[in-house]
Amino acid sequence: MEEKIEVHGPTAVNGRLPVFGAKNSVLKLMAAALLAPGRSTITNVPEIHDVTVMAELLRRLGCDVTYRAAEHEVAIDVPEVLGHQADYDLVRAMRASISVLGPLMARCHRAEVALPGGDAIGTRGLDMHRAGLEAMGAQLGIERGFLRAEVVGGLTGATYRLGYPSVGATENLMTAATTASGVTVLENVAREPEIVDIGEMLRAMGAQIEGLGSTTLTITGVPRLHPVTHRTVPDRIVAGTWAFAAGVTGGRVEIEGAQPEHMGVVLDKLRASGCEIDTSGGRFVVQGPPRPRAINVSTLPYPGFPTDLQPFVVALNAVAEGSGIVTENVFEARWGFTAELERLGARVHLDGHHARVDGVPARELSGAPVEAMDIRAGAALVIAGMAAEGITEVSGIGHIDRGYEHFVEHLAGAGVRVQRRMAGSQA
Numbered sequence: 001m002e003e004k005i006e007v008h009g010p011t012a013v014n015g016r017l018p019v020f021g022a023k024n025s026v027l028k029l030m031a032a033a034l035l036a037p038g039r040s041t042i043t044n045v046p047e048i049h050d051v052t053v054m055a056e057l058l059r060r061l062g063c064d065v066t067y068r069a070a071e072h073e074v075a076i077d078v079p080e081v082l083g084h085q086a087d088y089d090l091v092r093a094m095r096a097s098i099s100v101l102g103p104l105m106a107r108c109h110r111a112e113v114a115l116p117g118g119d120a121i122g123t124r125g126l127d128m129h130r131a132g133l134e135a136m137g138a139q140l141g142i143e144r145g146f147l148r149a150e151v152v153g154g155l156t157g158a159t160y161r162l163g164y165p166s167v168g169a170t171e172n173l174m175t176a177a178t179t180a181s182g183v184t185v186l187e188n189v190a191r192e193p194e195i196v197d198i199g200e201m202l203r204a205m206g207a208q209i210e211g212l213g214s215t216t217l218t219i220t221g222v223p224r225l226h227p228v229t230h231r232t233v234p235d236r237i238v239a240g241t242w243a244f245a246a247g248v249t250g251g252r253v254e255i256e257g258a259q260p261e262h263m264g265v266v267l268d269k270l271r272a273s274g275c276e277i278d279t280s281g282g283r284f285v286v287q288g289p290p291r292p293r294a295i296n297v298s299t300l301p302y303p304g305f306p307t308d309l310q311p312f313v314v315a316l317n318a319v320a321e322g323s324g325i326v327t328e329n330v331f332e333a334r335w336g337f338t339a340e341l342e343r344l345g346a347r348v349h350l351d352g353h354h355a356r357v358d359g360v361p362a363r364e365l366s367g368a369p370v371e372a373m374d375i376r377a378g379a380a381l382v383i384a385g386m387a388a389e390g391i392t393e394v395s396g397i398g399h400i401d402r403g404y405e406h407f408v409e410h411l412a413g414a415g416v417r418v419q420r421r422m423a424g425s426q427a
Helices: 023-035 049-060 095-108 127-135 167-177 193-204 236-249 264-272 307-318 337-343 375-387 398-403 407-413
Strands: 003-009 014-018 038-043 064-068 073-078 110-114 139-143 146-150 159-161 183-187 208-210 216-220 229-231 252-256 276-278 285-287 323-327 347-351 354-358 369-371 390-395 418-422
Touching: 003 375, 014 407, 023 038, 023 049, 023 073, 023 095, 023 167, 023 193, 023 236, 049 064, 049 073, 049 095, 049 398, 095 110, 095 127, 095 146, 095 167, 127 139, 127 146, 127 159, 127 167, 167 183, 167 193, 167 216, 193 208, 193 229, 236 252, 236 264, 236 285, 236 307, 236 375, 264 276, 307 323, 307 337, 307 347, 307 354, 307 375, 337 347, 337 369, 337 375, 375 390, 375 398, 375 407, 407 418
Parallel strands: 014 252, 038 229, 159 183, 369 390
Antiparallel strands: 003 390, 003 418, 038 073, 064 073, 110 146, 139 146, 183 216, 208 216, 252 285, 276 285, 323 354, 347 354
């Protein structure tokens, strides 16, 4: 039977909530470990389903992987001889699996990676991954659902400008270039903290990378990398989730383990909505207002407002005073969850990649059965259900488990009336 999350609203979040390592970093750190034979250890690892999937993918490539979830640690023993095929059943479940492409090209000079799946939030093509590797001398093609890549004698440094600062393409090209002969210059790259995190791990492994955090990376290839122990950067999206939960419900949260310096524009928008935020003395506290003010947000690559927090802006505007315009510039199909939000009584009007949300008092929202379409939309629906009157049942919660460690347990520990239930079971 399917599990659901059941929320009894209205219920505010009040308490301490933890943040562990970033999902959008740790999976790529695990892939980067393939670059160095021997044991690499990654710490501050979240206990989420996607880490389990990536661990299995690395095992199939020949690694011995120990995932100590309770200790938030993954140890990866990488062999001298790696497999080079990433199978469809794993790649379709998690798009981050494509991040093994760059390390496999660096180590094996060939790779066969099934075309990826993941969240249904829009087109995320591999054109820049392909074009960048081709500039470095690789030959690529698609055959029977696999992206097949090969280079004779190893990759060669090149200059390549990304048409868009794609996180995935930046990661793959950066890892591929670490052992390429000569110098690789990557222009218009992504600048997310997770990119910097991966680059810092690669530098600790012996890679020569300049320009982390800027729009241009210069990578001088080295013959061989060595294994390391690396701590994952905190998850700014989980931190933002907890902060928006306070904003939507008028609660107060103390967020532990986050780095608010990675969340500048997010905190600015929360303050504009009426939240009081204290980041002094190593503390990160968010006090939500009795009723938030509507805010206008446009998603953009870092340091702009992250697309992964867009659903929470819509949820906040749904109960806010006034109307807010939300513009999605990253993933064109991220609006599917708004129909579910409307089932609770939200007023959302879509026009292309814009959404106008007309706020209503939270008491005018009422609980209803809704379905999570992706990781962040699922979490946003739970938070909207916290503001609504009555019971909200969120199905499709396997999505939430992919990106949040013990999501329900942490909220319940902060005073939220929420629980996991088997569908059809009685309270």
